[in-house]
Amino acid sequence: VQLMESGGGSVQAGGSLQLSCGASGSTFQGMGWYRQAPGKQRELVAEITYDGRSPIYAESVKGRFTISRGNARNTMYLQMDSLKPEDTAIYYCNFRESSRPRDIDYWGQGTQVTVST
Numbered sequence: 001v002q003l004m005e006s007g008g009g010s011v012q013a014g015g016s017l018q019l020s021c022g023a024s025g026s027t028f029q030g031m032g033w034y035r036q037a038p039g040k041q042r043e044l045v046a047e048i049t050y051d052g053r054s055p056i057y058a059e060s061v062k063g064r065f066t067i068s069r070g071n072a073r074n075t076m077y078l079q080m081d082s083l084k085p086e087d088t089a090i091y092y093c094n095f096r097e098s099s100r101p102r103d104i105d106y107w108g109q110g111t112q113v114t115v116s117t
Helices: none
Strands: 003-006 009-012 017-023 030-036 043-049 065-069 075-080 089-097 104-107 111-116
Touching: 003 089, 017 030, 017 089, 017 111, 030 065, 030 075, 043 065, 043 075, 075 089
Parallel strands: 009 111
Antiparallel strands: 003 017, 017 075, 030 043, 030 089, 065 075, 089 104, 089 111
């Protein structure tokens, strides 16, 4: 399984960016976006079931970010609006495959998002 992200960049506060992620092969249980800011742990931003239902958002991004599944198989987007400087981080897409004894997580290479004042 290979994941490919795109869409990061630099914007001013209040601006918008859209991140995209595609995964090769397999069928997945769920998908999500995580981020990691300098000196901080990786945190969940948003996640969604493979059929595109039941989105969950971190409190810090509710009402500003929207996660969605693309029409093409194994594609996912994160629309980020009203960006704030504290959204600055490396963003990683995640696809989770159901497996036993535990699920398998696949990660994108990460894309930098920088929000300036």
